Amino acid sequence: MSTGWKAVAIAAVLSAGVLALSDGLGEARAEYGDVVMNNYSDAAGMRPAVFPHWFHRVRFRCKVCHSDLGFKFKAGGNEINMLKIIDGQFCGACHNGSVAWSVENCDLCHSAKPGTPTQVHESTINLLGGAEAGPAGAAATSPGGGRASATGKK
Amino acid sequence: MVLIAEAPIAAETVRRWLPLAQDGLHDPANPALRLLQEPSVALSRLPSDRVGNQVNWVAALEGGHINPRTNILPESRVRMIDLDILLNLRGGTPIVRFPHRQHTLWLDCSNCHEHLFKSKAGANKFSMERILKGEQCGVCHGAVSFPLTACERCHNTPRNKPPPAAAVRGS
Numbered sequence: 588m589s590t591g592w593k594a595v596a597i598a599a600v601l602s603a604g605v606l607a608l609s610d611g612l613g614e615a616r617a618e619y620g621d622v623v624m625n626n627y628s629d630a631a632g633m634r635p636a637v638f639p640h641w642f643h644r645v646r647f648r649c650k651v652c653h654s655d656l657g658f659k660f661k662a663g664g665n666e667i668n669m670l671k672i673i674d675g676q677f678c679g680a681c682h683n684g685s686v687a688w689s690v691e692n693c694d695l696c697h698s699a700k701p702g703t704p705t706q707v708h709e710s711t712i713n714l715l716g717g718a719e720a721g722p723a724g725a726a727a728t729s730p731g732g733g734r735a736s737a738t739g740k741k
Numbered sequence: 742m743v744l745i746a747e748a749p750i751a752a753e754t755v756r757r758w759l760p761l762a763q764d765g766l767h768d769p770a771n772p773a774l775r776l777l778q779e780p781s782v783a784l785s786r787l788p789s790d791r792v793g794n795q796v797n798w799v800a801a802l803e804g805g806h807i808n809p810r811t812n813i814l815p816e817s818r819v820r821m822i823d824l825d826i827l828l829n830l831r832g833g834t835p836i837v838r839f840p841h842r843q844h845t846l847w848l849d850c851s852n853c854h855e856h857l858f859k860s861k862a863g864a865n866k867f868s869m870e871r872i873l874k875g876e877q878c879g880v881c882h883g884a885v886s887f888p889l890t891a892c893e894r895c896h897n898t899p900r901n902k903p904p905p906a907a908a909v910r911g912s
Contacts, residue, residue: 616759617766618780619793620885634768640885641794644847645783648809649881654849655814660880680813694773699766708766711883712875 621708622662623699635699656680663705756795758784793887799843821845825908828867829896836898838908863912 620640628635643652652658656677659665665677672679673690681687688695706713758780762769780794787807788800801807811819822845828837857877858865872879873889883889
């Protein structure tokens with residue numbers, strides 16, 4: 588291979604690498620299905636809580652939380668607070684130091700940027716234009732029911 | 742409406758997951774961030790997909806790549822059903838063959854029935870507008886299970902072929 592062709596090949600490889608990096612890392616893109624809960628966090632001076640669906644579904648089927656534990660399919664719709672968690676409800680069924688880390692590890696869950704609204708990240712409703720795009724009051728209230736969608740700030 | 746065939750994922754497709762500190766959602770100033778599992782660590786070992794988390798979650802479960810727990814309450818009855826329902830029988834897009842089996846691998850009957858969907862074939866009126874707004878199938882598809890841009894995964898049965906005998910005809 589001549590020096591000229593080598594230079595062209597190296598330049599091509601480098602520019603492809605730069606393109607690949609700028610393609611993936613340039614944009615802010617959390618994982619699909621990441622739920623942010625900010626019902627009370629901002630007001631309490633805590634970072635909003637992040638619930639990563641991807642992490643949990645590796646370990647638990649949907650029915651564990653959405654049937655056994657009664658989580659509605661609606662971001663922010665369960666009105667979870669720390670009292671309920673310490674009482675063993677919702678997240679507290681596992682986050683009790685037995686199945687998963689316990690409540691004194693505040694920063695592990697309360698890990699979103701301050702001011703991030705309650706939402707399902709990358710959800711269709713988010714992509715269609717944020718909380719305003721969602722139907723008002725469409726959430727079902729029966730146990731295990733409801734919808735998993737962005738709701739905006741409460 | 743023109744459906745574009747989904748390109749199969751090439752074996753050499755490189756999947757990338759943003760580090761938590763760079764994902765735009767997590768606070769990089771949080772010192773505890775380094776203790777959390779990075780998506781790339783968990784997800785890079787699972788079967789590929791081009792959408793969502795870039796993981797084919799049903800294939801991950803069926804292939805034994807993951808073995809998520811079915812219940813946390815010991816008294817819970819783990820219910821599964823293998824029954825396909827044909828939907829969208831009079832629409833313009835391909836017929837929807839809805840597989841109960843893959844859904845009940847993850848979910849319990851009560852997650853959808855009866856408040857989201859009536860169990861009686863033909864009793865449900867489906868609407869893509871409602872689904873796109875996060876209702877009906879859109880409760881999960883478009884939020885956590887594969888997104889609504891993957892039209893052909895639900896609209897998966899050509900209209901000109903006789904429907905499979907094993908399936909129940911819905912609406």
